[in-house]
Amino acid sequence: MSYTVIARRWRPKKFDDVIGQPHVVKTMKNSVKYGRLSHAYLFGGPRGVGKTSLARILAKAINCLNITADEPCGTCENCVAIDQGSFPDIIEIDAASTRGIDDIRELRDTVRYMPLMGKYKVYILDESHQLTGPAKDAFLKTLEEPPNHSIFILATTEAQKISPTILSRCQRFDFRRISEVEIVKQLKRICDEEGITYDEEVFPYIAVEADGSLRDAESILDQVISFSGEHLAYKDVLSIIGIIENEILFTLIRSILEENLKMGLEIIEKSLNEGNDVHQIYRGLVSMLRNMMILKICEERPSFLHLADEEYQRLSGIIEQIEYYEIQNMLNYLLTAEDLLKGLFPKIALEILYINLYNISKLRDIEKIIDTTEKPEFLTEKREFQNEETLPAPYKEPEAGKFGQDAHGFVEYLKKKMPSVGNMMDSHEVKVEGHMFVVLADKQSQTLFTHRGEEVKKHLTEFFGRPMNYVVRDAGDTKRNTLDEYVKEAQSLFNR
Ligand SMILES: Nc1ncnc2c1ncn2[C@@H]1O[C@H](COP(=O)(O)OP(=O)(O)OP(=O)(O)O)[C@@H](O)[C@H]1O
Ligand SMILES: [Mg+2]
Ligand SMILES: [Zn+2]
Known part of the structure; x- marks a missing residue:
């Protein structure tokens, strides 16, 4: 097989070959069928989605010598010439390199001449948003009084940059990105037809990488084939695209x-x-x-x-x-x-x-960390718990307890039930955090507090009227500082 890239070999040749632009194709077929042609069209849309291809198909359809209902025949002299790129009445102009006034003047002059082979001369102006200044004015003049036998198709990836004066003279078609599903289907079809075998999972990767452009997908396929040969292997595809395993x-x-x-x-x-x-x-x-x-x-x-x-x-x-x-x-x-x-x-x-x-x-409510400088409780809750007792249930509003909800009330209660522990706790910082009762203790007291943990927990549950976890934390905890820093860091990221 002689080497032309897939994107060119697989250029759609008739309306029904075009993938993923049904709205455009339908309107165009109808205007061909009923002879309702406009003198100027604007094809806008992302790169590699069929704009140039459809411009040529339209040119073919209106110049085909035996047009059927709505498709060019593909075999007459004109169709063949168009497919080979040798048809004299299709003039493709790259606006990016044809911006000078002289070029456009020349265009204005040649526009007057009758077509050589076909019924219409078709000017395809690529990257037409790049026409500027005098070149644009000259082109506008041409658009104002277009000769009957010529049709302009402006293609652009940046339709929003086309000036309103030009826009108002064009019939506009908006092309869409090609969906991943359609790209995958087309790549498979190409491989099947060209006798290339593949690991099933390669195509989605290529499709994602192509980001809506069928041409890009086909170019990647070309690269992979030239790397892998007759079989497309998953690993090869990843390394070519630069995707992580x-x-x-x-x-x-x-x-x-x-x-x-x-x-x-x-x-x-x-x-x-x-x-x-x-x-x-x-x-x-x-x-x-x-x-x-x-x-x-x-x-x-x-x-x-x-x-x-x-x-x-x-x-x-x-x-x-x-x-x-x-x-x-x-x-x-x-x-x-x-x-x-x-x-x-x-x-x-x-x-x-x-x-x-x-x-x-771990954050339940990310808005909270973005909006407030307060440290959200659940961040520390989960992490600091993991080495201590069981993980807490998700935070819920406390229900009213039997005796009360405040930590110092509990200490008073505990003094009565377990005087040795209660009295000792009285001189320590205690707090309630959701389902946790936390005591901040120095090293010595920690042992006592944890030693009788099960009993304390029983009283906690009694007092608060719901299951409570009992946590004894080092008063000079360094882990906490690190966590605070994480929170600060995260906050600063969001606030930037
Ligand atoms: N809608 C499509 N259906 C079938 N093939 C397509 C389609 N879009 C793109 N292709 C493939 O990509 C190639 C390039 O498409 P085309 O030149 O029509 O894209 P374009 O929209 O004009 O891109 P650009 O904006 O870069 O000029 C085609 O030859 C074809 O292989
Ligand atoms: Mg194009
Ligand atoms: Zn034909």
Whole structure:
């Protein structure tokens, strides 16, 4: 097979070949069928979604010698010439390089001449938003009195930059991004037809990377084929696109759920040593969390989410263990923190980002940390509890207790029930935090307080009228300071 790139070999040749632009195609077919042509069209939309292709198909349809109902025949002299790019009446102009007044004057002169082979001369003006100054004025003059035999098609990725005077003379078509589902389908079709085998999961990766552009997807496919040969292997695709392996991302997310930050930091180190860069890890995390969020919202596997079966199984397992708000918090945080990675120390930034991700995942209400300078209780609650007793239930407003709700009231109560402990506690700082009763104690008293913990807990439950945890904390706790710093750091990030 002679070598032309896939994007050119697979350029759509008739209306029905065009993918993902049904609204545009339908209108265009009708105007061909009923002969309602405009003198100027504006094709706006993202790159690589079929603007130039449709401009040529339209040119073909109106110049085809045996047009059927609404498709060019593809075999007449004109159709063949157009497909080969040798049709003299299609004039493609790149506005980016044809901005001078002379070029446009020349255009104005040639516009007058009759077409050589076809019924219409079709001018396709690419990147037309780049026409400026006198060139634009000259072009406008042309548009004002277009000869009957010429049609202008302005294509642009930035339709908002086209001036209103030009816009008002054009019939406008807005092209859409091509969906991941459609991109995957097309890539598969191309491989099947070209006899290339593949690991099923490669296509979604390419589709995501192409970001709505079918041409970009096809170019990536070209690269992968020239790298991998007849079989597209998952690993090759990842390394070509520069995507981080799922395994690494799964481990990172798991380390957060299992509160094993050491494992997470190690996997970051390993992955960077293997040649991945911080941005890849970052982007990988964003896309994995996004998938998790979507799966958590849609109970079924939604058709727009392209996941290999295995990845789907694993993600389903993970989202069982995590609350929706945690996923959303992490994703929110990641999206605001991207700039961190642009500094001088991207690796450290990534590590901090990862640790913050862990802290933030635990916040019930992220607005709280953004809006107030107060330290949210639940952040410290979970972390400081983990080495002590069982983890607390999610915070609920306290119900009215049997005897009272205040910590010093309890100490009085305890003095009666367990005088030795109660009297000692009287000289210590105590407080109630949600489901916890906290005593801040120096090293010596700590032993006594914890030693009789079970009894104290019984009285706590009695006094407050609900299950309470009993926590004895070191009055000179350093962990607390570190946590405060995390909170401050997180706050400063959000406030920037
Ligand atoms: N809607 C589509 N249907 C089928 N193939 C498409 C479509 N869009 C793009 N392609 C593929 O991408 C190639 C390039 O498309 P085209 O030149 O029409 O894009 P474009 O919108 O004009 O892009 P640009 O804005 O970069 O000029 C085509 O040859 C084809 O292989
Ligand atoms: Mg184009
Ligand atoms: Zn034809």
